[in-house]
Amino acid sequence: RAFSCGVAMAKSKFEYVRSFETDDTCLRNCYIVVRLDGRNFHKFSEQHGFVKPNDERALALMRRSAGCVMEQLDDVCVAYGQSDEFSFVFKRSTNWFKRRASKLMTHVASQFSSSFVFFWGEYFTHQPLLYPPSFDGRVVLYPSNRNLRDYLSWRQADCHINNQYNTVFWTLVQKGGLSTTQAEERLKGTVAADKNEILFSEFNINYNAEPQLYRKGSTLIWDTAEEVTTKKVKPANQSEREVHVTRTRKKITTHHCDIIGSQFWEEHPDILESD
């Protein structure tokens, strides 16, 4: 009896430790970007036999996990992924978790990671997952539409540059018979044009005809879709009949197009809120 009272009292005595928590509310009216990066994914991809330079299964699993995050947090207005990274953009007016940075980024990191493991088997049907992988995250704020678009452009430009390098590199290794060291040596100092030239003249590959998924990454947005369902109704004094019911439903769509130029943003004017 005495002990239990003691613990209850003790709890209130210890509760002062809550006052050590600090407030990390994100500045209002800014876009909140949470970016995840795979940890040690170079090693992870080798251990799990990823196809080089792009593994369709891994990219699809990344998209699936990202979609899972968006469904949990529908204030994410756009997400962009490439390689082992994914960025989630919360709309500037969001009030999810009272805009607390720690809650937003840990929830995204957690949901993405558990989804990645949960859906692994759907994509890697013959390759068991050897151990639980991890992703780290960060939060960055962008005050204006221009800043946000420049952020996404930065990630897409990064995708392009890395993919181009990887495409040539692995072509030299896989088709050209070079060792990885030789391929690295060969590419030292080359600019973009040189790389395209190697691909074209030596391997008859037109880089710009490579799949958009590889060259542009994946952009996930919300779209409204009209969903038509058939329903049986039976009005009084009439015989039963079928009617078509149209419902507008939000659903996630995936795009592999350029998001640096303005066309994508003009075609989807609802993603961004005005400054």
Added chain:
Amino acid sequence: RAFSCGVAMAKSKFEYVRSFETDDTCLRNCYIVVRLDGRNFHKFSEQHGFVKPNDERALALMRRSAGCVMEQLDDVCVAYGQSDEFSFVFKRSTNWFKRRASKLMTHVASQFSSSFVFFWGEYFTHQPLLYPPSFDGRVVLYPSNRNLRDYLSWRQADCHINNQYNTVFWTLVQKGGLSTTQAEERLKGTVAADKNEILFSEFNINYNAEPQLYRKGSTLIWDTAEEVTTKKVKPANQSEREVHVTRTRKKITTHHCDIIGSQFWEEHPDILESD
């Protein structure tokens, strides 16, 4: 050709967006606590048929996932878990991720979540996981050993109070035949002593004899274990013989004891660094 150059140049033009990242380095010489909490675990536990008030499988899976985090981040000097929460304490001198709060908490949240899904099947052998769960996290700093111990005491006192309530509540429901509403009503306004009395006089249950795991939660620390292996050696001009090799190895040990008093800390003087 022109396009590729353009993208490379563009990337450097967009790179200014990196300067929007803010530094969230944790104050030095403070313990860094990352606490995770299950999101919507009330619903999750019902959907997955958790035994009430304590599900051995779930608690074991939580410990396993926590151990997985500690093995990845061995600067965690102590971790404490109860119910659907787990706290990870980084030693005050840690320099993991340069003490960046966002990296620390997202990595912990991610590794814990992917482990939870990864190891699910080992513990829930007959209950498939229906969807990927998620945990959110936060970071709190504690400047002194006293503050840190008070934090852990706060969590253990919370464990005690919740477990005592849940034990009586579910006993009233499961053995006493009350509805959940009736049980709630019955317990309104009771203090700790009353709850123990109900358990004892009506159900012949001595609360203090309930498993420590339920009443005290789980404390994970690093321990050094001497590992003796047998090795065959063959010195020159001698016949081969077996020798015993003793190696000191760090390994995680789990405790379900009281951590509010000083005994535990005196028995494990290496967990905390001096102020």
Added chain:
Amino acid sequence: RAFSCGVAMAKSKFEYVRSFETDDTCLRNCYIVVRLDGRNFHKFSEQHGFVKPNDERALALMRRSAGCVMEQLDDVCVAYGQSDEFSFVFKRSTNWFKRRASKLMTHVASQFSSSFVFFWGEYFTHQPLLYPPSFDGRVVLYPSNRNLRDYLSWRQADCHINNQYNTVFWTLVQKGGLSTTQAEERLKGTVAADKNEILFSEFNINYNAEPQLYRKGSTLIWDTAEEVTTKKVKPANQSEREVHVTRTRKKITTHHCDIIGSQFWEEHPDILESD
């Protein structure tokens, strides 16, 4: 000798304490507002015999001190003051003090305070300063022009409401013969229209004809002025003559107009940078 060596070595031993400083860089592309508020100015104004409800000398001294801050920190694009408060708006692209919040706000607070004491005698010719006053400050960030203008509108609306109250209050006391307690009582529950009505019907004062300085506060901005100076030149083989040299010079101008509406901003399009 030994001692000196010791100290030099010691210094490097102690220097680790610098790593406890945290980075408080303000998010880029946001307006940085530093607002100062007089501490205990109610008491200060009584001790120094301020005229109620508005002391011309005190308001002029506030403006002078604010101007002094702007001259030191010419990235302040607009400053707004009323009563014992002054807000300084740094342009969104400023890089002063690398946008470090602590540096910005302490420099503003320090410069304002030392100026306030330094120039006191110019305004309060017969009233010596009895002790050094103090102002506290804060930093707030605004991501968009709309947000910034709403901030300034908020302060001007506050000026209006306080000044209207004070005007009626002190008229009731000074001309109506009420005690301060009676005046307070009389105004309890009145709305703006009631206050204007009291002023007009009982004291024949038209509130809207009161000086703009009182009703609108003071807005300081940078203006470019053409400055014509006369210079003597003596071209070779010619006699000396005077020439007029026109130089464009930035100088601070003060306005007591409405800044809630758009007219002021349209007339001074250079204050704000586009979103």
Added chain:
Amino acid sequence: RAFSCGVAMAKSKFEYVRSFETDDTCLRNCYIVVRLDGRNFHKFSEQHGFVKPNDERALALMRRSAGCVMEQLDDVCVAYGQSDEFSFVFKRSTNWFKRRASKLMTHVASQFSSSFVFFWGEYFTHQPLLYPPSFDGRVVLYPSNRNLRDYLSWRQADCHINNQYNTVFWTLVQKGGLSTTQAEERLKGTVAADKNEILFSEFNINYNAEPQLYRKGSTLIWDTAEEVTTKKVKPANQSEREVHVTRTRKKITTHHCDIIGSQFWEEHPDILESD
């Protein structure tokens, strides 16, 4: 009438801008250090004819201003100054301004600056102040007594090193007839012992006999003093007589001693709170 209503309503419409303020509460149970540094004091000291290497008047004015800050903020448990800088240490349990960093540092910067101007004339009797000077500030947190003492040691070691350099430098210039450039050249590469040797062998100056004020800086702490006052009392039926009344009063004392070693701290055990 309509207008006034409009403004009152408008104010509430604009008030959302308050939610852009961020919380900058200092972590509990840490010492809060506010350090001020004179801005452009090299130039300021030349313009105001400061005696080199140490101007007694300026140092006394700095101490006086620091004392003024401590009297306003008596949770400052120790302040240390040298040259044109002063550090104020708030006790770890302080709750002044709810531990808000911005309030603490701006208040200190403001009070110090206005005091500096206010008291200028008392110290610089023949040298008018030419313009209002400014000080910038920062906040640093220290979690342990060791860290705090190391911080203060760092500043005192800095004082020693700078003062030793300046003493030799200005002796070479003022007594040795060197130009400032020559003196600089002469001292390049010398260590502490060399500097003392120059002073001793060339100018017969024993550096360690120089005033402690210059070599050790100024440490301000609170001391309790017994204050005896004489009071006349007249007990009933007795004749009036004088009694001595002893009151314990806190007052600031200034020390120019070593604070790197432990003696000072042992003699004043009340400055620091235990970890």
